[in-house]
Amino acid sequence: MIFKSLETERLILKNIAVEDREFIFSQFSDPVVTKYLFDREPLTDIGGADEILELYLSQPEPHLHHRWILVRKTDGVKMGTCGIHRWDQEAGTAEVGYDLKEEFWGKGYMQEAMKKVIEFAVNDMHVKEINAFVYSNNEKSKQLVEKLGFVVSGSSYEVFRGNKYPHKVYTLYVEK
Numbered sequence: 001m002i003f004k005s006l007e008t009e010r011l012i013l014k015n016i017a018v019e020d021r022e023f024i025f026s027q028f029s030d031p032v033v034t035k036y037l038f039d040r041e042p043l044t045d046i047g048g049a050d051e052i053l054e055l056y057l058s059q060p061e062p063h064l065h066h067r068w069i070l071v072r073k074t075d076g077v078k079m080g081t082c083g084i085h086r087w088d089q090e091a092g093t094a095e096v097g098y099d100l101k102e103e104f105w106g107k108g109y110m111q112e113a114m115k116k117v118i119e120f121a122v123n124d125m126h127v128k129e130i131n132a133f134v135y136s137n138n139e140k141s142k143q144l145v146e147k148l149g150f151v152v153s154g155s156s157y158e159v160f161r162g163n164k165y166p167h168k169v170y171t172l173y174v175e176k
Contacts, residue, residue, distance in 0.1 A: 003066045006120055008112045013068035013082070016056050020069055023078045025049035032102045033080075036135040038160035062089070070100070070113050079104045082113050084121060092128035094121055098144075105140065114148055118172065128174050133158075136166040145170045 006013040016024075027033055029043040043049060056067050067083035080100035087094040096117060100110050121127040132150055134141045135158075150170035157164045 002061060003063060006068065006116045008116050010073055011109065011113055011116075012071045012073060013113055013116060014071055016053065016067040016069055016081070018053060018057070020078070021046065021049050021053060023069065024052050024081075027081060027099060027101070028052065030101070033099050036138040036141065037099065038135065038158040038165050056083075063087070068113075068117070070109060072109075079109060080113075082110070082117055084117065084125070087125065087127070089125075092126060093131065094125065094127045094129075095131045095133065096121075097132070098141075110144060111147055114144070118148065122174050130172040130174070132170045132172075133167045134170055136168055142168065142170075145172075148172065 003015055005015055025043055025046050025048065028037075028048065031042060034042040043052075056063070056065060059065065063084075064087045065083065065085050066087075067081050069081055070079045071077070072079055080098065082096065082098035085095040085097055096114065098110055098114060118130060121130060130150075131153075132141075132145045133156060134145060150172045152168050153171035154169040156167050156169055158167055159165075
């Protein structure tokens with residue numbers, strides 16, 4: 001299965017590529033964007049962007065992790081990223097993750113993008129269950145997944161910098 005660029009009414013979800021290096025650095029060094037990301041420190045140098053690119057670009061097909069860059073059609077501005085993680089083809093499960101520059105919050109861009117990603121996951125990847133791990137204090141993210149039809153299915157903790165951060169596990173069960 002080859003991941004492809006996706007398109008919505010207002011967005012192009014382009015596959016992450018080497019030419020996105022500066023944007024990746026900008027995105028994941030932004031303290032607002034990384035506030036609720038507890039899997040790695042915010043980037044402090046461009047080498048961190050290279051590591052992220054390596055993660056997504058060095059995998060053999062089919063990728064178990066994939067990332068798209070959200071690009072606004074009207075002006076080509078890169079606004080954020082979203083992706084599929086921990087795809088288990090046999091079980092038909094995957095996780096989703098997403099991040100958006102603050103200036104684009106509240107305009108429905110991520111909901112639009114994630115609807116397309118979910119559609120792709122169901123139709124092209126044959127995923128039956130999609131999970132999202134959302135930090136308990138991240139109200140905007142909780143609202144997003146609930147609007148997309150995810151329901152709370154459990155809880156977990158992320159340990160980061162020696163602290164425990166409670167997360168709600170949201171699951172979208174796909175009917176086919």
